[in-house]
Amino acid sequence: MKRFFRRKVEAWLILLAAKILIDRNVQRAPVVSRRDNNDMWYMAEKLDAIAQRISKNYP
Template identity: 55%
Template structure:
């Protein structure tokens, strides 16, 4: 039971990071370069894949 709660908690935190990184790409910021903005978008995609594997318990790798 504790493992299940932890799995969902970690997935939720990763989802929050994805949301933050994707939201950064919507509006251009004076402090973030386009290159870094694009890298953050790529990081969000990688995090989404990790989150999906955690929720799937690494059964479909």
């Protein structure tokens, strides 16, 4: 049971990090280059996939 909650909390924290990265994705931001913006979006998508695998106990 402890592992179940740990997996869910870890997945939730990773999803939080992905949300922060996606929220930073702003078109024409004066301080973020287009390349960095695209990289943050890609990282957020990868983190989302990782969180799903952790939450489902690596099927």
